[in-house]
Amino acid sequence: MAENKHLKLLALFFIALLLFNYPIIGLFSTTDRFFGLPSLFLYIFIVWLFIILLTRWMIASDKTTDSDL
Amino acid sequence: MSPGIIITTSIFYIGTLFLIAYIADRRSKMGKSIVSNPFIYALSLAVYCTAWTFYGSVGRASSAGLGFLPIYIGPTICAPLWMIVLRKIIVISKAQRITSIADFISSRYGKSTFLGILATIIAVLGIIPYISIQLKAIAVSFDILLGKIPTLTAQVETPFYLDSSLYIAIALAVFSILFGTRNLDPNERHEGLVAAIAFESLLKLFAFIAVGVFVTFGVYKGFGDLFNQAYQYDTIVRLFDFDNVGIDSWEWFWLVLLSMSAILFLPRQFHVAVVENTDPKFVSTASWLFPLYLLLINIFVIPIALAGLMNLTGTSYEPDTFVLSLPLHFGQSGLALLAGIGGFAAATSMVIVAVIALSIMISNHLLLPSLLNASLIKEHSASNLSQRLLGLRRLSIAVVILLAYGYFKLVGERYTLVSIGLISFTAIAQFLPAIIGGLYWKRGTKLGAIAGLIIGLFTWGFCLPFPTLVESGIFPSTLLETGFLGIEWLHPYHLFGSEGMSTISHAAFWSLLFNSLAYFIVSIYTTPQQLEVSQADIFVDIYKYQYGAANYEVMRRKARVKDLRILLERFLGIGRTNQLFQAYESTNKIDLSSTKIADAELVNYTETHLAGSIGAASAKVIIGSVSKADPISLEEMFKILEQTKEIIEYSKALEKKSTELEKTTLQLQQANEQLKELDLLKADFITTVTHELRTPMTSIKSLSKIILDHKDLPEVEKERYLGIVVKESERMTRLINQVLDLEKLQSLPSKSTIQQVDLKEIVLSVEAGLLARINRQQIDYQTHISEQAIPFAGNYDQLTQLIQNLYSNAIKFCDSNKGAIKVELHALSDQFVFSIWNNGEPISPKDQKLIFEKFIQVTSQQSGKPKGSGLGLSICKTIVEQHGGTISVHSTPSHGTSFKVSLPKGD
Numbered sequence: 001m002a003e004n005k006h007l008k009l010l011a012l013f014f015i016a017l018l019l020f021n022y023p024i025i026g027l028f029s030t031t032d033r034f035f036g037l038p039s040l041f042l043y044i045f046i047v048w049l050f051i052i053l054l055t056r057w058m059i060a061s062d063k064t065t066d067s068d069l
Numbered sequence: 070m071s072p073g074i075i076i077t078t079s080i081f082y083i084g085t086l087f088l089i090a091y092i093a094d095r096r097s098k099m100g101k102s103i104v105s106n107p108f109i110y111a112l113s114l115a116v117y118c119t120a121w122t123f124y125g126s127v128g129r130a131s132s133a134g135l136g137f138l139p140i141y142i143g144p145t146i147c148a149p150l151w152m153i154v155l156r157k158i159i160v161i162s163k164a165q166r167i168t169s170i171a172d173f174i175s176s177r178y179g180k181s182t183f184l185g186i187l188a189t190i191i192a193v194l195g196i197i198p199y200i201s202i203q204l205k206a207i208a209v210s211f212d213i214l215l216g217k218i219p220t221l222t223a224q225v226e227t228p229f230y231l232d233s234s235l236y237i238a239i240a241l242a243v244f245s246i247l248f249g250t251r252n253l254d255p256n257e258r259h260e261g262l263v264a265a266i267a268f269e270s271l272l273k274l275f276a277f278i279a280v281g282v283f284v285t286f287g288v289y290k291g292f293g294d295l296f297n298q299a300y301q302y303d304t305i306v307r308l309f310d311f312d313n314v315g316i317d318s319w320e321w322f323w324l325v326l327l328s329m330s331a332i333l334f335l336p337r338q339f340h341v342a343v344v345e346n347t348d349p350k351f352v353s354t355a356s357w358l359f360p361l362y363l364l365l366i367n368i369f370v371i372p373i374a375l376a377g378l379m380n381l382t383g384t385s386y387e388p389d390t391f392v393l394s395l396p397l398h399f400g401q402s403g404l405a406l407l408a409g410i411g412g413f414a415a416a417t418s419m420v421i422v423a424v425i426a427l428s429i430m431i432s433n434h435l436l437l438p439s440l441l442n443a444s445l446i447k448e449h450s451a452s453n454l455s456q457r458l459l460g461l462r463r464l465s466i467a468v469v470i471l472l473a474y475g476y477f478k479l480v481g482e483r484y485t486l487v488s489i490g491l492i493s494f495t496a497i498a499q500f501l502p503a504i505i506g507g508l509y510w511k512r513g514t515k516l517g518a519i520a521g522l523i524i525g526l527f528t529w530g531f532c533l534p535f536p537t538l539v540e541s542g543i544f545p546s547t548l549l550e551t552g553f554l555g556i557e558w559l560h561p562y563h564l565f566g567s568e569g570m571s572t573i574s575h576a577a578f579w580s581l582l583f584n585s586l587a588y589f590i591v592s593i594y595t596t597p598q599q600l601e602v603s604q605a606d607i608f609v610d611i612y613k614y615q616y617g618a619a620n621y622e623v624m625r626r627k628a629r630v631k632d633l634r635i636l637l638e639r640f641l642g643i644g645r646t647n648q649l650f651q652a653y654e655s656t657n658k659i660d661l662s663s664t665k666i667a668d669a670e671l672v673n674y675t676e677t678h679l680a681g682s683i684g685a686a687s688a689k690v691i692i693g694s695v696s697k698a699d700p701i702s703l704e705e706m707f708k709i710l711e712q713t714k715e716i717i718e719y720s721k722a723l724e725k726k727s728t729e730l731e732k733t734t735l736q737l738q739q740a741n742e743q744l745k746e747l748d749l750l751k752a753d754f755i756t757t758v759t760h761e762l763r764t765p766m767t768s769i770k771s772l773s774k775i776i777l778d779h780k781d782l783p784e785v786e787k788e789r790y791l792g793i794v795v796k797e798s799e800r801m802t803r804l805i806n807q808v809l810d811l812e813k814l815q816s817l818p819s820k821s822t823i824q825q826v827d828l829k830e831i832v833l834s835v836e837a838g839l840l841a842r843i844n845r846q847q848i849d850y851q852t853h854i855s856e857q858a859i860p861f862a863g864n865y866d867q868l869t870q871l872i873q874n875l876y877s878n879a880i881k882f883c884d885s886n887k888g889a890i891k892v893e894l895h896a897l898s899d900q901f902v903f904s905i906w907n908n909g910e911p912i913s914p915k916d917q918k919l920i921f922e923k924f925i926q927v928t929s930q931q932s933g934k935p936k937g938s939g940l941g942l943s944i945c946k947t948i949v950e951q952h953g954g955t956i957s958v959h960s961t962p963s964h965g966t967s968f969k970v971s972l973p974k975g976d
Contacts, residue, residue, distance in 0.1 A: 005152075006152070006153055009149040009150065009152050009153060010149075010150070010153070012149040013146065013147060013149045013150045016145065016146040016149065017146050020142050020145070020146055020325065021318070021321065021322060021325065022317075022318030022321055022322070023318065025311075025318075025321060026311070026318065029309075029310055029311040029312070030309070030310055031306050031307065031309045031310050033296065033300070035293075036292065036293035036296050036297065037292060037293075037296055038135075038296065038309040038371075039309075040134075040135050040309055040311075041135060041309070041371060044135060044138060044142070045364065045368060048142070048145060048360070048364050049364065051145060051146075051148075051149075051360065052145070052357050052360045052361050052364065053357075055148060055149050055356055055357040055360070056357035058149070059152070059353045059354075059356065059357065
């Protein structure tokens, strides 16, 4: 279980690394606006929140193995 | 704003911090820690957000748009990994009583004193510019609140005794000393400090959001309105395209990487995240709560920056001060004061934790080893070394802050907060290869780490701080035109002629490249010492050792108990020493006062506790001065242990196997003997049977031949011969029938043919059939047969055969001259008994046992020839058993032989 959780967190790390780096960041680096906000501003904060929620969800999902890590 | 209000507020604020620290310390002593809590832990990590965040982010955003964000995105990206990496570091540090990041590196590579010094130097050199920008931020924020608009020239011309930043530096030094060095905690934990830091984290977040909300929703009508207005300015619109602000994928990547290492390896981050950690489990909460904190404190950076650009461009306010100057510009002096306190909180929390972390390193790794000589340790003066150690700490704090102030006056004022902060980040990133390698690669050696750190330090120094000194006029400015010593490819911004990188990504790339390569290559080509191997094993496989790691004997050392006691008293004080020794005595159930020589365990115990105050390397040196070492590498020891265990298990398994084998062998032997016996019996039987068959066969053949050949044989003779042929054929038939009978009996024990029979009738009918033969042989025949009928439920044919066989046997084996047979048949209370006795040759006891087995023939002692077929009694036994009865034989030389059949009375 601990191994499994480690893998999940590792995957999340790589997802975050991908979403928060070029070339994906570059796609949003324009002066266009969505909902009145600059696209990059909107993108970064939404992904940020998404990663926080995902981390929290993964950690909460199996508390039982917490001590085995 | 009047200076009075600002000073009063500051003093009030500092008073509040002390109160919080005091309460937290008291609660901690009572065992009701308020700091031991995942939320406080996450908040204490927010010491990451300094004046750089509070003021500098807005400044950076004003010129680079979202380019300020990598510093906060890096920690967010690696936060999911904390559960793996940070947790491991914490578990290791608790087991090894690590006091700082320098201690961690030194411990990992064999408790190397030199590595401790090197890591301390890197940390101090790297962090001093960082502290200096906090001083700058506090000084500037005070000036702005006082209504002075700071300009470069004004600062430089101020005589030092009128310079507010000097007094701020002194105040911070005093503050740090009071917080961090009140006593020498054996674990370097300061709960009061952590509580104050957590409070400051909340305060700076609150203050920054307050300003952000005011600007976004007070000055403008929300995000939409603010961005709409901002997009009127072309200068602002262009900020949102990275191509316009000098950020490309390379720059972005390196900033993210630097911040990923900074969040854990900055000395102050390591201090709060690892040294002050009270429970590794808190990491799970922090790994989402801390990124959330970062998100919240960054969400208003762009709005504040845009508002500043729209409203304050053209004034002399620098973008770095927008957080303060915007509220002032819109007449909100109260909010400005709150923002000032928020910034003060951000700067002070950083400075306090950073200087405490650095002072621990400096005193443990730089000052102590040089003071550690045998005379100091062994002299029996009453001077308490722990007091001296605290003195060293205080001195270190003062020196660090003074150096930071010096750097600030010398160069800091020319640079923005962010650019100087990044210089520090790049320095700290030099720890990355040695630490990550140390955590996951056992092969990493001390020399590899030293090589990596040295080359990294020099590359960093040459590419980043050195040019700042050049620009400050300390070195000739021609260096930046022609390169170092006039060599073009030794240009601090263009090493080897590389182009197209910012100074930071340029320095980060080259320093980390050289550092990692040196670490990797030197590690491969050097052999680690024993202590390095054992430490590497503990660090990489910490979860294997997690429980009771401190108890493993790394070194088999011996020392005098008295010496150990004196050492501990020097560093920890008499009270604490007595406590530790008592604890040791009670857990190990020994009396140390009567022990002269301490064993390895006590030596290690002393070293671990000493390491908690003065670092692993120093503790090793000190203990080394009073003990005799006989090192065994832990890995070696474990190998030995494992081998022994394996051997024991193996021999146990072997033993088990051999007993099993013995058993099987015995069984096999028995089976084999039985088989051999059976084989013998069968061979005998076949011999007998064929012999038996051959005898009649021979006579049948020869007589038939005579009849065939002599056609003229007289009729009488012919008839006689034919009579013999018939008789012999019958004998053969009988023999064959017996063999078949036995097989049939054993293959189908038929119950279907059970019927009511009279045993008496059976016996009498058999007797009638044989009477002629008995009389012919002149046998003395007597019977005692029950007068009543004896009813029994059984198979008539089988029972007849049983009696027949027994009669035949008796007739066959009774004395050939004066034969005698006695037959009895009775009904007892619960069974019927039939017995038949003859006076023939006795059966030996050995044969009595075998007589009922198949193919057994009793060899006559006189003739040496068997008389029977070997099947008769076997058939009898089978029949009797199938009727639930028993058959037995009794034979003695003087009394002849009798067979007794007992059949149970049916219900």
